[in-house]
Amino acid sequence: MVAFKLAFRNLFGAGLRTWLNVSVLSFAFVVIIFYNGYLDGWNKQAYIDTKDWEIGNGQLWHPTYDPYDHYSLQDAHAPVSGNIQKLISSDQLTPVLITQATIFPQGRMQNILLKGISPAQQIIKIPSKSLDTAGSIIPAVIGKRMAFAAKLKKGDNVLLRWRDKNGTFDAKEIQVVDVFSSNVSTIDNGNIWIPISQLQQMTGFENEATLFVVDKTYTAGNIDLWIYKDTHFLLKEIDDIIESKKAGSVLIYGLLLIIALLAIFDTQVLSIFRRQKEIGTYIALGMTRWKVIWIFTIEGSAHSILAILLGSLYGIPILGYLQIKGIPLPKTMDSYGITIGDRIFPSFSIGLILSTILLVVISATIVSYFPTRRISKLNPTDALKGKIS
Amino acid sequence: MENRSLISISNLSKRFKVGNGEFLALKNINLSIAEGEFTGLVGPSGSGKTTLLNIIGSLDIPSDGTAEVLGKSISTLSHKQAAMLRNLNIGFIFQTYNLLPVYTVFENVEFALLLQKKTFAERKIAVMEALDWVGLTDKVKSKPSQLSGGECQRVAIARAMVKRPQIVLADEPSANLDAKNSHHIVQTMKRLNKELKTTFIFATHDEKVMQYLDRIISLKDGEIEKDEFVNHAKNE
Numbered sequence: 001m002v003a004f005k006l007a008f009r010n011l012f013g014a015g016l017r018t019w020l021n022v023s024v025l026s027f028a029f030v031v032i033i034f035y036n037g038y039l040d041g042w043n044k045q046a047y048i049d050t051k052d053w054e055i056g057n058g059q060l061w062h063p064t065y066d067p068y069d070h071y072s073l074q075d076a077h078a079p080v081s082g083n084i085q086k087l088i089s090s091d092q093l094t095p096v097l098i099t100q101a102t103i104f105p106q107g108r109m110q111n112i113l114l115k116g117i118s119p120a121q122q123i124i125k126i127p128s129k130s131l132d133t134a135g136s137i138i139p140a141v142i143g144k145r146m147a148f149a150a151k152l153k154k155g156d157n158v159l160l161r162w163r164d165k166n167g168t169f170d171a172k173e174i175q176v177v178d179v180f181s182s183n184v185s186t187i188d189n190g191n192i193w194i195p196i197s198q199l200q201q202m203t204g205f206e207n208e209a210t211l212f213v214v215d216k217t218y219t220a221g222n223i224d225l226w227i228y229k230d231t232h233f234l235l236k237e238i239d240d241i242i243e244s245k246k247a248g249s250v251l252i253y254g255l256l257l258i259i260a261l262l263a264i265f266d267t268q269v270l271s272i273f274r275r276q277k278e279i280g281t282y283i284a285l286g287m288t289r290w291k292v293i294w295i296f297t298i299e300g301s302a303h304s305i306l307a308i309l310l311g312s313l314y315g316i317p318i319l320g321y322l323q324i325k326g327i328p329l330p331k332t333m334d335s336y337g338i339t340i341g342d343r344i345f346p347s348f349s350i351g352l353i354l355s356t357i358l359l360v361v362i363s364a365t366i367v368s369y370f371p372t373r374r375i376s377k378l379n380p381t382d383a384l385k386g387k388i389s
Numbered sequence: 390m391e392n393r394s395l396i397s398i399s400n401l402s403k404r405f406k407v408g409n410g411e412f413l414a415l416k417n418i419n420l421s422i423a424e425g426e427f428t429g430l431v432g433p434s435g436s437g438k439t440t441l442l443n444i445i446g447s448l449d450i451p452s453d454g455t456a457e458v459l460g461k462s463i464s465t466l467s468h469k470q471a472a473m474l475r476n477l478n479i480g481f482i483f484q485t486y487n488l489l490p491v492y493t494v495f496e497n498v499e500f501a502l503l504l505q506k507k508t509f510a511e512r513k514i515a516v517m518e519a520l521d522w523v524g525l526t527d528k529v530k531s532k533p534s535q536l537s538g539g540e541c542q543r544v545a546i547a548r549a550m551v552k553r554p555q556i557v558l559a560d561e562p563s564a565n566l567d568a569k570n571s572h573h574i575v576q577t578m579k580r581l582n583k584e585l586k587t588t589f590i591f592a593t594h595d596e597k598v599m600q601y602l603d604r605i606i607s608l609k610d611g612e613i614e615k616d617e618f619v620n621h622a623k624n625e
Contacts, residue, residue: 002503009491281487284448285548286476286504288469380448381439384483 003291007299011306014267018303021267025260025307025360028253030315032356035249037319037346038327043242044347045183047235053184055234056123056213060084060093060226065210070113073100077208081224084212092218094121095209097199101162103174103192105150112146112190114162116199123215126187130178131195138174138198143188147179154179160192165204172202183341257360260307261367268300268371279375280383293372300368304361322346392423395556395588396445401454403440403611414440416611418454422590422604424555427582429591429599432608438592439560441608445590446479446558447471459555476504480549480587482559486541488533488548494520495529498547505552519551520544523577539570546574550581560592571597 011018051057065076080088080095087093097116102109119132126141133139138160142152152158154176161171174194182188200206212226221228272279282292326343403415415437422428430438443449444456447463448471456463459478466474475481480501488497498519502512520526523543533541542562549557559578563571579601582589591598599605607615 002500006489006491013491277485277487278489281483281489283472284446284475284481284483284487285501286472288472291472381443384448384487 003295003298004302006295007302010299011302017267018306021260021263021303022306022310024256024263025303025364026311026315028256028260029307029311029356029360030319031256032253032359033315033348033353034319034322034346035253036246036352036356037323037348038344039242039245039249040349040352041323041346042245042344043238045341045344046238046242047231049183049341050235050238051231052125053182054124054187054213055231057216057218058214058228058230059234060212060214060223060228062210063225063227065098070100073098073113073210077205077210078225079206079208083223084226087218087220087223088118088212091122091215093212093214094118094123095196096211096213097196097203097205097208098210099162099199099203099205101160101192103150104159104161105152110150110190112192114160114199115191115193116196117193118196121213123213125180125182126193127178127180128193128195131193133177135175138172138194138202139177140174141178141180141193142176143185143191144179144181145185145188146191147176149189152176152179162202164202170202257363261363264300264303264364265367265371267303268296268368271299272296272371272374276378276383277386279378280380280385283380284384289376289378293369293375296372296375297365297369300372301361301365303368304364307360307364308357319346319348323348392425394421394423395459396420396422396590397455397457398441398445399455401441401444401451401456403437403444403449404452414611415444415451418611418613420606420613420616422588424588425582425586426604427579427589427602428604428606429593429602430606430608431591431594431599431602432614433594435610436608437611438594438608440611442558442560442590442592445556446481447474476501477552478555480552480554480557482542482545482549482557482562484561484564486533486538486545486565488541488544490533492532493529494525494531494533494536494544497533497544498551501548501552515551516547519547522550522581523547537570538565539567539573542566542570542574543577546577546581550585550587553585554587556588556590558590558592561595562591563593563595563598568597571595575601 062076062078064072066072077097084093088095095118099114100111101114102111104110117126117128117131119128121128128141130141131139137157142150147153150158156176157173158176159171160174161169163169174192196209200208279292282295283289323346326345328343329341398418398420401415401418402413404411404413418441430441432438440449444451444463445458447458447466450464458474461470461474463471489500492500495516498516499512502515507515517526520529523546525540525543525547528536528540533544536544557578562574566574575598578589581587591602593599602619603621604618605615606613
């Protein structure tokens with residue numbers, strides 16, 4: 001208690017120097033929370049959006065299906081078995097058939113992934129209900145990125161060419177019946193969604209699917225030849241992106257933290273150099289050297305306590321505002337191919353705040369302790385004279 | 390009845406390293422100081438007064454010989470034991486007061502008791518009593534920067550006395566004070582010596598202090614030149 005009281009008294013007594021150190025450290029503290037909260041918010045948002053729009057509560061994949069290998073797509077399909085048909089009927093999963101195709105918007109040629117989905121499905125947010133039309137033309141829904149890239153809009157017709165199961169090319173016009181807006185670019189860029197029954201008929205893959213998206217009630221795991229991929233597996237790409245972003249951000253706030261810690265280290269060295277007489281007095285009054293080291297370490301470490309208090313003073317309103325209003329992102333972010341919204345709403349969890357407080361306090365304590373080790377070698381009689389050694 | 394000996398020094402020498410050589414600060418010192426003495430180590434600068442005081446105060450150790458303080462051999466004490474000895478039994482008064490600038494008068498005096506882990510009620514009574522001895526009860530909330538040199542030294546005396554030590558070591562306590570304040574603080578210490586039977590040992594070359602001493606140990610070039618008891622009645 002004496003150490004804490006003395007530490008804070010000395011810190012306030014040091015005036016401007018203390019507040020400069022505390023300001024820099026508090027800035028580092030707020031920036032660390034901001035960066036991590038920003039990435040956590042992005043991560044959270046990306047998780048929710050990807051689940052809502054693409055992966056549901058997991059997927060059942062055909063053993064040959066590899067989303068990164070379009071050459072294998074030709075073989076990545078199989079008939080829907082009776083077991084699975086029951087699950088489809090009970091709305092626990094919905095089939096998706098995927099094949100490669102080409103469209104010719106404004107006379108240009110563009111390779112796409114043609115995806116068949118049930119218009120009645122409600123597991124993912126793709127507006128498949130719009131595909132439930134009675135006309136002779138094939139209805140299609142596309143995302144806003146695809147619409148932009150192909151210069152297509154709702155009501156436009158475009159020529160589609162595909163190959164059937166025998167490798168024979170066929171072509172027909174499709175009509176864009178809806179353009180959806182989603183943060184998940186992997187269901188949008190280069191994707192055209194049509195009714196699965198029509199795609200099965202066009203390709204000759206009658207009653208076949210490439211994968212199934214499952215809902216929250218699905219618990220069966222692997223079924224028949226279909227391999228269950230859980231959300232953890234399917235979201236790994238997002239995790240990897242966030243991890244790499246976090247690693248990059250450590251450089252930025254780490255640098256800031258190092259500057260703040262260097263200032264504390266410097267202050268500690270100066271303190272011990274200038275306050276030798278005081279150290280000698282403590283020893284003369286009956287303190288052990290380790291108790292004096294403790295007092296000086298606490299004093300340096302107390303910078304972090306003040307920094308947290310100061311950081312909270314301006315950090316809570318700023319970060320609170322950003323958490324509610326979100327951070328707008330430039331339009332170009334849309335084309336990066338990663339799941340990201342127009343705005344990111346940072347997420348500042350208790351765990352993040354506590355771990356940042358611990359990081360700041362522990363690192364400040366460590367840099368405060370190192371210069372104080374000199375005290376253990378200090379001769380008290382020299383210290384009392386204020387002899388600089 | 391003869392007072393018991395608190396400090397016993399025999400064949401004590403102290404050497405310091407100076408460059409490649411050595412400087413002999415104290416040579417073959419033998420002395421004994423009894424309970425309740427008001428003793429001065431006097432002599433010119435460099436005679437070894439402060440070095441001897443530091444050894445008695447367990448802030449330093451002898452190079453040769455022995456120094457026993459309150460039955461404990463200074464050379465054999467660990468850092469912790471030495472700190473305990475100072476904390477419980479020895480009070481220090483310095484030439485430059487050495488008060489903690491961020492603390493008030495009350496807190497400066499209280500500091501020594503905090504180390505003894507006394508309760509606040511015990512501390513408050515003891516601190517107010519100590520401040521009463523030195524006549525500073527009206528300055529409890531003042532900071533050292535708001536006090537005169539004389540007042541600072543009186544706070545230092547209160548800090549040294551508040552824990553009721555058996556020995557108080559005062560290193561040139563009047564060096565930074567004017568004549569009036571010098572007399573005042575030495576008279577205060579003399580009064581405490583009489584009332585509380587505390588042993589005071591001064592390192593001084595100030596004549597104003599010397600006139601109050603009961604025993605004068607003169608040092609010259611690290612050796613005891615003269616050791617005499619003063620008969621004040623005869624002087625008066």
